[in-house]
Amino acid sequence: MARAPRKIHLAQFLVHGPTYHSHAMWRHPKTREAGFDWRRPELYEHIARTCERGKFDMVFFADLNYISDSFRGTLAPALKYGSQAPEHDPMPLLAWLGAVTKRVGLASTFSVSNQHPFYAARMWGTIDHLTSGRAGWNVVSSINHNQAANYGTEREPTDRRYERAHEYYQVCRQLWDSWDEDALVMDPEAPMFADANKVRRIDFEGEFFRSRGPLNVTPSPQNGPVILQAGTSPRGRDFAAQYAEGIFAIQPQREEAKKYRDDIRELVAKFGRDPDDCKLLFGAQVVIGSSEQEAQEKMAEHNELVEPEAGMTILSAHLDFDLSQLPPDSIMEEHEHPALQRMKTRYRTDDGRPLTVAEVAQRHGQSVSLPQFAGTPESVTDQLLDFVDHAGGDGFMLSPIYSPGAIGEFVDLVVPELQKRGRFRKRYSGTTLREHLRG
Numbered sequence: 118m119a120r121a122p123r124k125i126h127l128a129q130f131l132v133h134g135p136t137y138h139s140h141a142m143w144r145h146p147k148t149r150e151a152g153f154d155w156r157r158p159e160l161y162e163h164i165a166r167t168c169e170r171g172k173f174d175m176v177f178f179a180d181l182n183y184i185s186d187s188f189r190g191t192l193a194p195a196l197k198y199g200s201q202a203p204e205h206d207p208m209p210l211l212a213w214l215g216a217v218t219k220r221v222g223l224a225s226t227f228s229v230s231n232q233h234p235f236y237a238a239r240m241w242g243t244i245d246h247l248t249s250g251r252a253g254w255n256v257v258s259s260i261n262h263n264q265a266a267n268y269g270t271e272r273e274p275t276d277r278r279y280e281r282a283h284e285y286y287q288v289c290r291q292l293w294d295s296w297d298e299d300a301l302v303m304d305p306e307a308p309m310f311a312d313a314n315k316v317r318r319i320d321f322e323g324e325f326f327r328s329r330g331p332l333n334v335t336p337s338p339q340n341g342p343v344i345l346q347a348g349t350s351p352r353g354r355d356f357a358a359q360y361a362e363g364i365f366a367i368q369p370q371r372e373e374a375k376k377y378r379d380d381i382r383e384l385v386a387k388f389g390r391d392p393d394d395c396k397l398l399f400g401a402q403v404v405i406g407s408s409e410q411e412a413q414e415k416m417a418e419h420n421e422l423v424e425p426e427a428g429m430t431i432l433s434a435h436l437d438f439d440l441s442q443l444p445p446d447s448i449m450e451e452h453e454h455p456a457l458q459r460m461k462t463r464y465r466t467d468d469g470r471p472l473t474v475a476e477v478a479q480r481h482g483q484s485v486s487l488p489q490f491a492g493t494p495e496s497v498t499d500q501l502l503d504f505v506d507h508a509g510g511d512g513f514m515l516s517p518i519y520s521p522g523a524i525g526e527f528v529d530l531v532v533p534e535l536q537k538r539g540r541f542r543k544r545y546s547g548t549t550l551r552e553h554l555r556g
């Protein structure tokens with residue numbers, strides 16, 4: 118009997134702010150015509166409902182806690198170009214979206230660098246309750262000196278960041294497990310609200326954190342949120358392989374994407390887990406037209422709207438390195454500064470041509486180096502499936518070139534095509550984010 122075609126998973130990338138990956142998005146005529154205010158919840162409500170109509174696994178909010186001065190040592194370019202700044206806090210928005218949607222997963226980044234893990238465990242437990250088990254936490258450890266300075270600390274080296282992240286996660290995990298599933302009795306006659314034999318202190322004493330516990334939040338539908346991860350360093354991959362149920366990856370070269378996927382699956386297995394329990398979603402920026410030519414024109418028009426300096430600004434922020442120090446025409450991968458090594462797979466085209474500093478920055482301004490897929494709904498579907506079938510992986514994290522219109526176009530035009538080919542769900546079979554990812 119022929120095997121059913123493998124279904125993919127879809128997440129929508131968002132920021133509670135004007136700029137996602139595209140630095141042209143907030144200025145794009147179609148964003149402006151749509152007339153939404155990125156500071157108001159109505160925009161996100163509209164997007165979450167659209168994604169739920171499209172049966173997406175989740176909407177996901179990235180999060181940064183700073184306005185970058187990494188480029189030229191001043192805030193001016195980040196403010197001028199709205200370069201992933203400002204960013205409002207996504208956590209209250211998750212609760213809001215939980216109230217206006219029923220099935221779509223609701224995920225966000227929350228950094229382990231700044232708050233005590235008790236706070237994180239309590240907040241994520243609460244959000245998982247409020248969303249009936251649809252919460253997802255992208256666990257990041259922040260690399261930018263501006264974020265550290267905002268919290269009165271200093272940026273830490275990678276190894277140290279991840280040692281702290283491991284411990285942070287352990288504290289949260291133990292706090293979520295500090296209540297047995299049946300500890301909440303709520304028997305008014307006895308009376309017995311909660312059974313003290315089934316709720317424990319954790320008495321955690323680590324290198325970075327101490328916490329007594331128990332958590333004062335009852336076990337949530339998913340017993341804590343689904344854990345997501347997006348670190349690319351070897352330490353980041355290790356962290357993901359141990360704990361993550363979903364990984365977001367930016368891999369513009371498909372051969373590198375394949376290597377990354379194979380490496381992650383091997384690592385997940387090394388930690389005694391089933392690689393299929395950790396879904397790998399590749400970032401993709403999709404441009405849809407009614408003809409190939411229209412799609413190419415739309416992509417060119419969008420890409421031209423990205424100011425070269427906006428690209429330099431956001432790439433400097435993500436590397437936390439001032440790119441104004443480098444000649445724009447020099448080959449990016451030839452520079453040996455340690456800060457420039459973290460995104461090396463983004464320094465070449467898909468066919469392996471090394472890019473200049475200016476070219477990498479331009480691509481970063483267009484899409485933060487997400488590969489772009491342009492075409493008719495049918496050809497975009499072909500391209501996406503070709504990528505994911507070649508590289509492996511489990512689906513895509515989509516990022517629009519204008520908002521919210523491009524999200525609606527994907528849902529109305531590409532999702533039906535994926536469904537027609539048996540490659541995407543037609544209805545939700547579960548209710549929690551974990552069930553969506555496993556379904």
Ligand SMILES: Cc1cc2nc3c(=O)[nH]c(=O)nc-3n(C[C@H](O)[C@H](O)[C@H](O)COP(=O)(O)O)c2cc1C
Pocket residue numbers: 178179180181226228256257258259260275346347348349350351352353354365366367400459
């Ligand atoms: C798709 C994607 C989304 C990310 N979202 C965030 C984010 O919202 N906030 C953040 O501080 N870092 C974010 N990152 C950065 C990484 O998670 C990680 O912190 C960074 O790459 C440094 O870790 P590393 O040294 O392991 O690469 C994101 C990375 C990727 C690939």
